[in-house]
Amino acid sequence: MMAPSATALGIELRVLAEGPDVSAVAAVPTAPVGDYTDLEALRRFAADVDVLTFDHEHVPTEHLHALLAEGVAVRPGPDALVHAQDKLRMRRAVQRLGLPNPRWAAVADADELVAFGEQAGWPVVLKTPRGGYDGKGVMVLDTAADARGDEPAQWFARTDGPLLAEEKVPFSRELSALVARTPSGEVRAWPVVESIQVAGVCDEVLAPAPDLQPAVATAAAHAARTLATELGVTGVLAVELFETPGRGPGFLVNELAMRPHNSGHWTMDGSVTSQFEQHLRAVLDLPLGETGLIGGSAVMKNYLGGANQDLFGAYRDAMGAEPRAKIHNYGKAVRPGRKIGHVNITGAADEIPELRRRASRAAAVLRDGRA
Secondary structure: OOHHHHHHHOOOOEOOEOOOOOHHHHHOOEOOEOOOOOHHHHHHHHOOOOOEOOOOOOOOHHHHHHHHHOOOOEOOOHHHHHHHHOHHHHHHHHHHOOOOOOOEEEEOOHHHHHHHHHHHOOOEEEEOOOOOOOOOOEEEEOOHHHHOOHHHHHHHHHOOOOEEEEEOOOOOEEEEEEEEEOOOOOEEEOOOEEEEEEOOEEEEEEEOOOOOOHHHHHHHHHHHHHHHHHOOOOEEEEEEEEEOOOOOOOEEEEEEEOOOOHHHOOHHHHEOOOHHHHHHHHHOOOOOOOOOEOOOEEEEEEEEEOOOOOOHHHHHHHHHHOOOOEEEEOOOOOOEOOEEEEEEEEEOOOOHHHHHHHHHHHHHHHHHOOO
8 A cells, every 4th residue: 555655756665575475566566575573584675675664563673673783774663663562561651651551560470460450440451462453462351260261371371471451441432643753853643533443453434533522632642742752753653542531631542553554544545645655754754744634534444355255346336336435455365354455435524424324335345245
């Protein structure tokens, strides 16, 4: 999804691909296959690029430090990226910066987990500090007996170091504050959006977040700017939030992502500058683009793999049913429940309910193969 912006700017993208059939290979002419956990593969790849950046947070931190020491421009740098890689580091940073955290603790065994649950109240959420996404690496425990069960014990046994325990936050909805920052310190923020999750996976994004109190929107954007600046982020940063009316500034920080993020896909059609163009501008230390909405609102709807294996065959019905829909196909093989694309629709400020209906209709046609 970054390739069209790079082409428009005359920037050559190269991708270190996990395999010859990954979707990025179809979009980027130079896509050597390599293992991002192999330092030598990273060195070979980095030797021919001006800036190294990421579409996920899982490259080993020690490898990035080695590349940085060898003169590679790594953006975001490992000292920033580690806060998206390691949820315990993230929690400590949010606390240090005085931003609103849920109650949390690093727990090394079941006894410490139970002690936290008794102090914070049940249920609690147990997370693996590294490697989890889209609901993976997350376990909800309702009682002390659950905390002493077999599954938490297996997590403690196979994890090097403590796990993260958090209170199960009673929230009204999920929000996302998206910003971008350059190495020279320029920061721009997009409007705060509402992110709707289904089974731990982002399903819809509404921009701007409907009926969000202006003070909460301002404070959320300020928190994202603070994190980007104080952590030294370069590129796009997504700060996922729980809206908590009556508690703190009206939100708590949930998680961070230092890359273009699903909650920002609406910007491809709904913002003056998409998150993908902005990420390129940021990591190359170019002036950042305007981030306002083109219209009054935008809706993004993900579509997951379903009954329909022929996505292209469904285009006629989907486009005919919803001519305003902008369809984005990731070029991935269709598997049940797999995120394979999204639909964007933009409109007036008061149109979000109608835009949701239209985006959902187009996505359902692509998923099921019929109008």
